[in-house]
Amino acid sequence: MTETRVPEEHESQPPQPGTLMTRATGVGTSVGRSLLLPTLAMVTALVIGAIIIAFSDIDILRLLFDDPGAAIGQMASEVSRAYRALFRGSVGSVNSLSETLFAAAPLLLAGLSVALGFRAGLFNIGAQGQMLMGGLAATYVGIYVSLPGIIHIPLTLLAGFAGGMIWGGLAGLLKARTGAHEVITTIMGNFIAVFFIQWILTTPGLQDPGRNNPVSAALSGTARLPRIFGSGYRVTIGLLIGVALVFVVHWVLYRSSIGFEFRAVGSNPEAGRYAGMNVALVVTLAMALAGGLAGLAGANQVMGLEPYKASPALAGAVGFDAITVALLGRSNPVGVLWAALLFGALAAGGRAMQGAAQVPIDLVVVLQALIVIFVAAPGIVRAIYRVKAPDEKPTQLTTGWGS
Amino acid sequence: MDKLETATPEVVLRTSAGERRATIIGVVLMALAAVVLGVFAFGVPTDASSTFNLSLPTDAIQGVAWTFNSRIFSAVAGILIFALGTDRLRRRHLERTNLALGIGLLLFVLALLAWAAADSSFSLVGMLRSTVISSIVITLGALTGLTCERVGVINIGIEGQLLTGAFVAVILSSAFGTWAGVAGAMVAGALLGALLAWLAIRFAVDQIIAGVVINILAVGLTSFLASRVLSEAQDLNAPARVSSIRIPLLADIPVIGPMFFDHTFFVYVTLILVVALHYGFFRTRWGLRARAVGEHPKAADTLGIDVLKVRYRNVIGGGLIAGFGGAFLALAQISRFEENMTGGIGFIGLAAMIFGRWLPFGALAAGLVFGFSGALAQKVGILGTGIPSEFMLMLPYVATVIVVAGLVGRARAPAADGQPYIKQ
Numbered sequence: 001m002t003e004t005r006v007p008e009e010h011e012s013q014p015p016q017p018g019t020l021m022t023r024a025t026g027v028g029t030s031v032g033r034s035l036l037l038p039t040l041a042m043v044t045a046l047v048i049g050a051i052i053i054a055f056s057d058i059d060i061l062r063l064l065f066d067d068p069g070a071a072i073g074q075m076a077s078e079v080s081r082a083y084r085a086l087f088r089g090s091v092g093s094v095n096s097l098s099e100t101l102f103a104a105a106p107l108l109l110a111g112l113s114v115a116l117g118f119r120a121g122l123f124n125i126g127a128q129g130q131m132l133m134g135g136l137a138a139t140y141v142g143i144y145v146s147l148p149g150i151i152h153i154p155l156t157l158l159a160g161f162a163g164g165m166i167w168g169g170l171a172g173l174l175k176a177r178t179g180a181h182e183v184i185t186t187i188m189g190n191f192i193a194v195f196f197i198q199w200i201l202t203t204p205g206l207q208d209p210g211r212n213n214p215v216s217a218a219l220s221g222t223a224r225l226p227r228i229f230g231s232g233y234r235v236t237i238g239l240l241i242g243v244a245l246v247f248v249v250h251w252v253l254y255r256s257s258i259g260f261e262f263r264a265v266g267s268n269p270e271a272g273r274y275a276g277m278n279v280a281l282v283v284t285l286a287m288a289l290a291g292g293l294a295g296l297a298g299a300n301q302v303m304g305l306e307p308y309k310a311s312p313a314l315a316g317a318v319g320f321d322a323i324t325v326a327l328l329g330r331s332n333p334v335g336v337l338w339a340a341l342l343f344g345a346l347a348a349g350g351r352a353m354q355g356a357a358q359v360p361i362d363l364v365v366v367l368q369a370l371i372v373i374f375v376a377a378p379g380i381v382r383a384i385y386r387v388k389a390p391d392e393k394p395t396q397l398t399t400g401w402g403s
Numbered sequence: 404m405d406k407l408e409t410a411t412p413e414v415v416l417r418t419s420a421g422e423r424r425a426t427i428i429g430v431v432l433m434a435l436a437a438v439v440l441g442v443f444a445f446g447v448p449t450d451a452s453s454t455f456n457l458s459l460p461t462d463a464i465q466g467v468a469w470t471f472n473s474r475i476f477s478a479v480a481g482i483l484i485f486a487l488g489t490d491r492l493r494r495r496h497l498e499r500t501n502l503a504l505g506i507g508l509l510l511f512v513l514a515l516l517a518w519a520a521a522d523s524s525f526s527l528v529g530m531l532r533s534t535v536i537s538s539i540v541i542t543l544g545a546l547t548g549l550t551c552e553r554v555g556v557i558n559i560g561i562e563g564q565l566l567t568g569a570f571v572a573v574i575l576s577s578a579f580g581t582w583a584g585v586a587g588a589m590v591a592g593a594l595l596g597a598l599l600a601w602l603a604i605r606f607a608v609d610q611i612i613a614g615v616v617i618n619i620l621a622v623g624l625t626s627f628l629a630s631r632v633l634s635e636a637q638d639l640n641a642p643a644r645v646s647s648i649r650i651p652l653l654a655d656i657p658v659i660g661p662m663f664f665d666h667t668f669f670v671y672v673t674l675i676l677v678v679a680l681h682y683g684f685f686r687t688r689w690g691l692r693a694r695a696v697g698e699h700p701k702a703a704d705t706l707g708i709d710v711l712k713v714r715y716r717n718v719i720g721g722g723l724i725a726g727f728g729g730a731f732l733a734l735a736q737i738s739r740f741e742e743n744m745t746g747g748i749g750f751i752g753l754a755a756m757i758f759g760r761w762l763p764f765g766a767l768a769a770g771l772v773f774g775f776s777g778a779l780a781q782k783v784g785i786l787g788t789g790i791p792s793e794f795m796l797m798l799p800y801v802a803t804v805i806v807v808a809g810l811v812g813r814a815r816a817p818a819a820d821g822q823p824y825i826k827q
Contacts, residue, residue, distance in 0.1 A: 052624075056631045123611055180808040183559065183611060184757075187750045191800040199793035320622075323615060360630040365623025372616050377606035 038328070040381045041374035042342075045367045050079045052366065053359055082359040089352020090345035096352070098233035104344025105235070105304070106131075106318045108242035109297035111325030111336040112249050113168075113290045117182075118331040119253055120286035121266030126171055126186025127294040128319025129193035130164035132312070134295020135302045136197055137163025139206070139310040142219030142303065149222040153303070156223045157241070160299025161292040167193065168291015169284055176280035182287065190319070198312045208309060216302075216310040225304040236304040243337065245293065250333040252289075262286050294319065317365070321347075324368040328375055343368055421497050428500055429491030432484055432507045439481035439511060443518035447473045453517045454524035459532070459661050467657050473521040480514040512779065519786040530782045531662050536736065538767075538774025539673050540565065543728030544752020545759055545766035546680060550721035551596075552761060553684060554714045555697040555819035559614025560599050561725050562749025563621030564592040568729020570625040573740040574632075576642035581734060584642060588730035589723045595621065596722020600715045607823040618749075626742045633740060645669070645735045669731040676724070680763040693717060697817035700824040710824050725749075747800065754803040761817065769806075776802040 054075035055061065064071040090100050110127045117124035124130075138160035145152060171189055174180040201207055201214035208215045225236035253259040265272040265282045273279050301314045325343055329335030343364075350364035374381050382388070451474065457467040487503045490496065496503075516525060544561045551558040568588035576584025595617055602613040633640045645667045654664040663670075684690035695703040696713045704710050732748075733740055751773055758772070759765025780795040 052627070056628055058632060058635050123615075125615065174804070174808050178808040180804070184750060184754055184807045185804050187747060188754075188800040188804045191747050192797050192804075195793040195797045195800075199791045320619060324619060327612060327616070360627050362623050362627035362630065365619060366627060369616050369620035369623055373602065373613075373620070376608045376612060376616070377602050379606045 036387065037378055037381060038371075038375060040385055040387070041371045044374055044381065044384065045370035046083070048370055049363055049367050050083070053079050053082050053363065078357070078359075082353050082357040082363075085353040085356040085359075086346075086349035088349075089356075090349030095233065096348060098229060098235045099348035099351075100341070100345040101235040101239050102233075102344075103347040104340045105239040105242050106297040106300050107321055107325050107343055107347070108239070108337060108340035109245065109300060110294050110318050110322030111329060111340050112242070112245055112333060113164075113293035113297070114322045114326035115329060115331040115333060115336050116249060116253070116262075116293060117286065117290040118326060119266050120262040120282065120290075121269065122172070122175070122283065122286055122290070123183050124168065124171075124186055124287065124290045124294070125183055125323065126168060126189045126291070126319070127297070127322045128315050128317075129186065129190035130167045130291040130294035131298030131301065131315040131319050132190075132193040132197050133167040133298065134160040134162075134164035134292075135298030135310050135314045136200065137295070138223075138299035139216050139219065139302050142223035142308075143206070143217055145223075146220060147222060149226075152220075152222040153225065156219070156303060157296060157299050160295045160303075162295065164295015164298060165288045165292035168294065169288030171291075172284040172287025175287070176283045194312055197310070201310060201312070206310075214312055219302060219308040223303060224308055225300070234305075236300075238300040238304045241296070241300075242340075245296075246333045246337050249293075253333070258282075258285065294322070297322070321365075321368060324372045327372045328368075330375075421500070422494060425491045425494055425497050425500050428504050429488050432488030432491060432503070435507055435511045436481050436485035436488055439477055439484060439514045443514040444474050444477035444481055447477075447518060447521040449474055451521040453520040453522075455516070455520070455527040456524055457528050457658055459526070459528055461665075462655075462657070462661060464655065464657050468524070469527075471517075473517050476517045477514040480510040480517075484510050515783070519783050519788045523786070525782070525786065528658050528661055530778050531658070532665075533781065534771060534775045534778040535662055535666070535670065536774070537777040538770040539670055540728045540732050540736070540748050541752045541755050541773045542673055542677070542767050542770030543724055543731070544749050545755035545770055546676060546763060547721040547725040547728070548753050548756035549759075549761045549763065549766060550680065550724060551718050552756070552817055552820050553697045554693050554717040555700060555817060555822060555824070556600065556603055556714055556718050557610040557614065557821045558596075558599060558718065558721060559611050559753070560595060560617035560621070560749075561614075561752055562745055562747065563614075563618035564595045564722055564725035565729040565732060565749050566625055566743070566745045567595055567621045568592045568726035569733035569744060570629065570729075570740050571726075572730035572733045573642050574639050576730075576734055577639045581643060581645055584734055585727065585730045588733075589726035592724070592726020592729060593719050593722035596719045596725070597715075599722075600718035603718075603823065604711055604714055607825065610821050610823075622743060625740075629740060629742055640739050642734050642738060644738050667731075667735040669727070669735050672727070673731075674767075677763045677767045684763070694817070697819055700819050700822075704824075704826065710826070714824070728752075751799060751803050754807050757816075758806045760815075772806075773799055773802060 057075075057078060060071050060074050060078070063074065089096050091097060110131060113127050113130065114124050138156045141156045141159040142152075145155065147155065167189060168186075171182050171185045174185050175182050198214050201216055202212075206216050208217045225238050227233060227236050228240070229235065251259075253262065261272065261277050261282050262285075264275065265277060265279050265286075269279050272282070297318060298315060301316075301318070302308060302310045321343060325336055325339045328342070329337070329339035346364045346367060347361075350361040353359050353363070354361045451472070452470055453473045453476070454468055454470045457469060458465055484507045487507050491500065491503060516527070519525070544565065547561050547564065548558055568591050571591040572584040572588035574584075575587035599610075599613055599617055602608040603610045629640075647665055647667055648671070650664040654660040656664070684694065692703065692708050693713055695706070696708060696710050700710045703713075729745075732744065737744060752770075755766055755769035755773055758769035759767070776799045780798040783790070784792045784795045
């Protein structure tokens with residue numbers, strides 16, 4: 001009744017000889033097969049996105065009744081203008097590539113948070129709130145501590161980790177002690193965190209002097225993340241931290257004993273309990289670590305982004321995009337890296353699309369949701385294209401509302 | 404499947420858990436009593452008096468009000484809460500712990516209102532009326548949830564269904580009138596329900612994942628269309644406000660009248676729906692079959708019930724209810740569309756479903772409790788008590804966490820909730 005299954009995937013097996021890509025991604029036995037499904041999912045999502053763009057312009061729709069031919073022509077040019085801007089803004093130039101990497105960094109950190117939760121059978125929808133709490137803690141340390149950068153930056157990041165860890169761990173503790181489902185507690189945690197940060201950023205000491213809206217003072221220069229490719233490109237070492245954490249999370253999940261307990265409890269809590277694992281502790285710890293990773297994403301948003309100030313909007317929608325990143329990456333740390341790069345490209349391209357083609361950036365959210373739907377239900381893609389995409393067991397973590 | 408074997412240890416466990424819970428709640432009540440006595444009773448001057456207005460300016464019978472000394476009122480309330488707390492700590496009447504907590508919270512809220520309204524007046528009936536209004540969407544969300552979960556499908560996408568319903572309702576109502584808006588919203592909710600059912604039943608996608616992705620899709624799509632269409636054509640974001648229908652005679656009863664009998668048709672339909680769903684689920688053959696599918700799909704299948712068809716039907720039907728809720732939100736409560744205007748209310752509805760133990764009347768009662776916390780936040784915020792407004796705004800969300808954390812006891816979900824059914 002309370003059984004949970006997160007199917008083991010290929011990445012837990014020892015690396016096998018094969019192509020470079022196979023070894024790098026650790027997924028599947030054939031690059032073509034493992035990339036077929038995500039590629040087709042993306043193509044299908046882009047096609048549906050094009051239809052949405054074409055049929056949401058009021059002027060063109062009015063024209064459709066008078067002069068259908070001209071209307072269809074305008075639709076086509078609008079779609080191509082939007083998608084060209086999307087492409088140029090994501091990979092079209094060195095600066096676009098830097099913007100893609102810049103957008104990918106928080107997605108990667110928060111995506112790892114959600115993925116770690118999935119592996120332990122927990123659905124962390126609270127990355128958004130954990131980012132806010134992490135960002136807030138990092139802001140405190142970034143403003144009030146004065147140290148040389150070489151110590152200040154790690155300390156501020158650590159504060160961000162701790163802030164998110166407390167907020168995520170609280171949801172884990174509630175689940176472990178009372179059975180409160182983390183889906184509801186973490187979503188409520190998001191709202192509570194927003195109101196909390198709205199209030200605390202108006203208190204003297206944190207608020208930017210001379211402002212009356214909730215915005216913090218700027219972090220001191222020693223707490224700001226240095227840029228990798230010089231001041232002309234916005235991508236910071238936050239990305240490198242994320243990439244390093246891909247390997248750390250992979251090691252924790254597949255090489256450490258606590259990671260084994262995460263996965264065991266995630267697949268079947270009853271079995272874990274009979275094997276002598278402290279399920280309550282494992283659940284709390286998994287949520288705390290997941291929260292910490294999201295907290296780092298929040299710290300990245302205040303430490304790596306001009307004007308280096310905290311506000312209730314510091315997380316943007318990264319906490320929610322992180323869910324799609326983790327799902328697309330199939331909760332595999334390396335998969336999360338690729339998914340974060342893809343959605344980072346969509347985010348960077350979406351900004352360009354909004355600027356150049358006046359197509360709202362919210363389209364990117366629609367594309368992400370569609371991609372994830374097609375990846376989660378491969379049957380749809382198989383039926384459309386009549387291909388034999390690899391048949392993987394769907395992720396199942398639903399346990400109902402009980403304990 | 405192993406119910407019989409675990410029956411005995413569970414009983415033993417529950418007794419000790421009950422005692423622990425009584426201790427925790429005893430401590431909570433003591434803390435509440437301390438706040439009531441220390442802040443609410445002694446934080447006001449001795450001769451301050453509070454007035455609770457029991458009639459609205461529009462009522463037929465005017466001037467019904469209740470004036471009392473603020474400090475004496477809070478002191479009495481504090482002592483009563485203290486007594487309840489001692490009772491818990493001495494482990495008496497363990498089976499009435501929830502009742503004690505309920506009474507304690509009610510006294511606490513009344514003392515809070517008396518304190519906030521010291522030397523001024525406060526419209527108690529106004530707050531109760533807005534409790535009913537804000538409970539409607541929550542109740543409809545909870546009814547959607549239980550309609551799906553009674554047949555074994557978890558619907559996390561209620562939030563997205565409400566949001567999409569609100570969006571469609573605003574556009575169609577602005578263009579073609581209220582009824583078109585309501586009907587369109589219901590169809591939109593049902594379409595998202597169908598998508599959830601299709602993903603969950605046909606492709607066995609994890610139901611919580613499918614629901615969350617539907618929410619993301621709904622947020623993206625409505626925000627995209629709002630900034631592309633509604634910002635261009637603002638006349639499409641101006642639905643006619645739905646007016647109240649005053650029920651003759653009943654609406655003139657003091658307190659009860661303005662609370663329940665002077666509302667838009669949405670409120671009356673919701674109340675009727677609660678009764679209808681209760682009757683449907685527990686008094687008809689359809690309901691028995693639906694519950695069988697949610698408890699033991701294999702047995703239901705063996706008896707010739709088409710499990711998948713029942714699931715499709717209920718999930719789509721639940722979508723109709725959620726779409727109706729979205730229409731209420733957009734046409735009666737707010738009267739325009741704003742990006743992300745639902746603000747987590749669909750999830751509060753899910754919590755209300757759990758709190759209401761998957762029962763229609765329970766959903767209504769839970770909806771009223773959550774609606775009350777929302778109305779309280781709003782009204783106390785207006786009174787200006789020095790409590791930062793952000794903390795008042797947190798109240799419904801904190802209340803939700805407390806509820807699902809089982810401070811009010813554990814409920815049992817339908818046994819096959821969340822399990823895909825694959826016919827052998």
